[in-house]
Amino acid sequence: MSAVDRVSESHPHLAALDPSRLIAAAISSQPSGELLSLLSELDPWSLSASDQLDLVVALDRHSSWISALGAQALAAVAGPMPEESAEDVDPFQVIDPVRDEVAAALRIASSTAAGRIAVARDLDTRLVATARLLAAGQLSYAKALVLHSECERLTDQHAHTVEAAVLGRAVHQTPGQLRRSTRRAALRVSPLTVADEVEEEYARREVRMYPAGSVMVTIEATLPAPDGIAVWNTLTACALADSQPGDQRTLDHKRADALTRWAVDAADRPGLPTHHRRRCLETHVAIDLQTLLGLADNPGELEGFGPIPAQVARSLAADSTWRRLVTDPVNGHLLDYGSTVYPPPAPLREYLLVRDQTCRFPGCSQPAIRTDLDHTEAFTGDDRGGATSASNLHCLCRRHHRLKTHHQWKVTAEPGARLRWTSPRGRSYKTDPPPVVESRAPLDLSRSTSVEASFALRLVAVGCRLRA
DSSP: OOHHHHHHHHOHHHHTSOHHHHHHHHHHSOOOHHHHHHHHTSOGGGSOHHHHHHHHHHHHHHHHHHHHHHHHHHHHHHOSOOOOOSSSOOTTOOSSTHHHHHHHHHTOOHHHHHHHHHHHHHHHHTOHHHHHHHHTTSSOHHHHHHHHHHHTTSOHHHHHHHHHHHHHHHTTSOHHHHHHHHHHHHHHHSOOOHHHHHHHHHTTOEEEEEEOSSSOEEEEEEOOHHHHHHHHHHHHHHHHHTOOTTOOOOHHHHHHHHHHHHHHHHHTSTTOOOBTTBOTTEEEEEEEHHHHTTSOOOOEEETTTEEEOHHHHHHHHTTOEEEEEOSSOOTTOOOBOTTSOOSOOHHHHHHHHHHHOBOOSTTOOOBGGGSEEEESSOOOSSTTSOOSBTTTEEEEOHHHHHHHHHSSOEEEEEGGGEEEEEOTTSOEEEEOOOOSSOOOOOOOGGGOSSOOOSSEEEEEEESOOOOO
């Protein structure tokens, strides 16, 4: 039975409407599953230009309604925010661990889950009028996010006051306009002193990195204005000083190169902390032998970034030291040190970092180099506990290490380095280590007389970089 037939039985007056009247009803009525079912049966390409636009509006109203339902369900899952106590702080505490269960269930990052939960809690308790407009399809989720973020620092009473002051106009405003009016209202009801404002803004300073294409990353810094201007002026001065006759680089290129030189020079300073005894300057690349020899063009893997084109991997290889990467335990590589040795020795540590690549909690992408090596079955120092071995050690970031050790998540190791996680609510998730490199095409031996291709290579590039 189609959606139209189902609705015809319960709402015959709606099912009988022509598309124009149906869309008009969906815009003027409370969003519902029945209306959404009918709208989903329409063919947008068969509608008039006006009806096509109205259909977008009607579906957007229902999207707001679904967002309200999702926020309500998420608020029920998350419950109230745990209160932090200044006394007797547990050093192993994981703040709001429910976010990790939500992240695992939705296959999203833990930070994304934390943001969604914060909005859901606000709509359930502090911004109730906003939640009602969202459920009625009169306010978009983007505008609800604006109200949440601008009222975040306010008390419940002040948040209610600001909400009441701005909601009347919010329906007809863009998110940007609503943000400005909400900020003005928030400053009126709860003005910040100069000291408070500076301290709050200064706490926002950060540096982030994220991929920006197949071979590039973007490093983004949020700094106090005087510091940012000082950094920018210094980079510009270094860029101008680096000009050479015939240099085709733009000023932006020279600033980027100056920033890289600063990092390379700083990494040579003695006493800098290491990660798992690796120097900060090391760049680790995995590449299969066929690609290294130019017999294939399989993507390589850059640690902390992900897949990179074969040409880039070979370029890094040209200025690197390299050694064989053991992709499975083989004779001559001892990866089980028994139950009396706790710290993983160097060969085992290197094997685990390359095998796991990231934290092994479901969905976590923290690079392995910034994780702890955790015994899945607790180490006790005797035969009753877990061994220091490849099959019993896995990479976990500090948050998920604490979650596993001191909270209610259970982890068991299965064959093939698979981990099975069981959440406090009884949900089960499995994680497998990713392949070190993608499956390789068969080696064309007609192009090489004597080649071994049964292993990958791990390149250790120290201080090298790509140039245009």
